Amino acid sequence: MDDMDEEQRRATRRMQGRRRQQRIRDNGPRDSYTREEIGERDLWRCAICWTPVNREFKAPHPCSPTVHHVIEICAGGTDTLDNVAIAHYFCNSNSYTAGQPAPGVARVRLADRVLYGKYGPGRGDRIPDQVAVALAAEIMGMG
Numbered sequence: 832m833d834d835m836d837e838e839q840r841r842a843t844r845r846m847q848g849r850r851r852q853q854r855i856r857d858n859g860p861r862d863s864y865t866r867e868e869i870g871e872r873d874l875w876r877c878a879i880c881w882t883p884v885n886r887e888f889k890a891p892h893p894c895s896p897t898v899h900h901v902i903e904i905c906a907g908g909t910d911t912l913d914n915v916a917i918a919h920y921f922c923n924s925n926s927y928t929a930g931q932p933a934p935g936v937a938r939v940r941l942a943d944r945v946l947y948g949k950y951g952p953g954r955g956d957r958i959p960d961q962v963a964v965a966l967a968a969e970i971m972g973m974g
Contacts, residue, residue, distance in 0.1 A: 854904055861910040866898055870917045878916035879923065880937035882970050893921035893944045894966065942967040 855861065867886070875884045878899055888895035899918035902908030921944050922937050932940065945967045946959040959967070 851904060855910050858904060858907055859909045859911075862912045864898075864912055864915065866896055866917070869898055869912075869915055870896055872912075873917045875917060877918045877922055877937075879918050879931060879934070880941055880970075881934045882919075882938060882941075882972075884917055884919055888920075890920055893919060893941060894970075895920040897923045899923045938970055938972075942970045945970065 870884065870886060875886060875896075876882070877884050878901070884896045885894055886896055890897070896917055897920050899916050899922075900908050900910070901914050901916060904910070908914050919941060921941050925932075925937070925940055931937075946963050947954055947957050
C-alpha cells in the first residue's frame with residue numbers, strides 16, 4: 832500500500848511541476864540565471880528576513896539558499912532577474928503560506944525552526960544541540 836501511496840505522491844508532484852512550468856511560460860519572458868548569480872547580486876542576504884544566507888547549507892535545511900520570486904508565479908510574476916531574490920529555504924516557503932512577514936518576525940520564525948524543527952508531535956520536548964543554538968543566536972543577531 833505504501834508503494835501505491837508513494838507513486839500517487841510522485842504523480843501529483845509531476846503534475847504540479849508541469850502546471851507551474853506552464854504558468855511560468857504564460858506569465859511572460861524568462862531570464863536565465865543560477866542561484867549563485869542571484870546570491871552574489873544580493874550579497875547573500877535573505878530578501879525576507881534580511882540575515883546572511885550561508886551557501887554551504889543544502890535543502891531541506893531551513894537555512895539553505897533558494898531563489899525567491901518577489902511577485903509569486905501563481906500571482907502572475909515573471910521568472911526574470913528583476914523579480915527574483917535570494918532567500919532562506921524556510922523564509923521562502925513560510926512567506927508563501929503565511930504571507931510575507933516583517934523581517935523581525937521572519938527571523939524569529941527561522942530561529943525557531945532551526946532550534947526545534949518542524950511542528951508536530953513531541954516538538955515541545957525537543958532539546959536543540961549546540962550547533963542549532965549557535966545558528967539561532969547568529970540569526971537573531973546575538974552571535
